[in-house]
Amino acid sequence: MKLFFNTASPYARKARIVVRETGFLTKVEEVLAIPVENLPALVDANPLAQIPALVDDDGVRWTDSSLISARLDALSGGRLSPQGQALWAMRRTEVAASGLLEMLVKMVLEYRRPEQYQSPFWLKRWEDNLMRGFAVVERDCPPVETFDLAAITLAIAGTYTTFRYPHLDWQGVAPNVAALTAELEKRQSFIDTYPK
Numbered sequence: 001m002k003l004f005f006n007t008a009s010p011y012a013r014k015a016r017i018v019v020r021e022t023g024f025l026t027k028v029e030e031v032l033a034i035p036v037e038n039l040p041a042l043v044d045a046n047p048l049a050q051i052p053a054l055v056d057d058d059g060v061r062w063t064d065s066s067l068i069s070a071r072l073d074a075l076s077g078g079r080l081s082p083q084g085q086a087l088w089a090m091r092r093t094e095v096a097a098s099g100l101l102e103m104l105v106k107m108v109l110e111y112r113r114p115e116q117y118q119s120p121f122w123l124k125r126w127e128d129n130l131m132r133g134f135a136v137v138e139r140d141c142p143p144v145e146t147f148d149l150a151a152i153t154l155a156i157a158g159t160y161t162t163f164r165y166p167h168l169d170w171q172g173v174a175p176n177v178a179a180l181t182a183e184l185e186k187r188q189s190f191i192d193t194y195p196k
């Protein structure tokens, strides 16, 4: 299998952590790809030229970090997803945490524009959304010993917020998410994929 990634993307980090936690590392070739460079193999894997993108051994293309993660988890026995009703609570938190990533990535792209073209309106809106989102995931934050796809996504969001915007006090808004993040960042899969 081939997984397209780069070293900063929090979405790609999720797929890379799941590759490691599900035992697929020896079966996956990680291919470095900068989306704006439109690497033909990435565009072929994902017409949106976004990472992560996974091409499996049958040539099937898988896009979106949550779908790729769910697929790898299912293939390896589903250890990262609870059974029954609890699955839906986990999924809701996973989607909420993915929403935090969406706000962060929008902010990164906007800050990359020349300063005179940046929109203070959108930057403030996305930052407000982010902090409100942290307050909401804090209410549903799983216990610190939880290790599932929602916990992984929450920790990725916490770390990526600090990585990009160290001045934002998300830990004050979401202390349980901060504790979960600190715990998960001790795992080898997290250490190996720390954003750079």
Ligand SMILES: N[C@@H](CCC(=O)N[C@@H](CS)C(=O)NCC(=O)O)C(=O)O
Pocket (backbone or CB within 6 Å): 009, 010, 011, 012, 035, 036, 048, 049, 050, 051, 052, 063, 064, 065, 066, 105
């Ligand atoms: N919903 C997608 C979002 C993926 C995404 O936005 N990836 C970013 C990198 S963090 C990207 O490839 N951006 C390049 C672009 O949109 O042109 C997922 O969960 O994987």
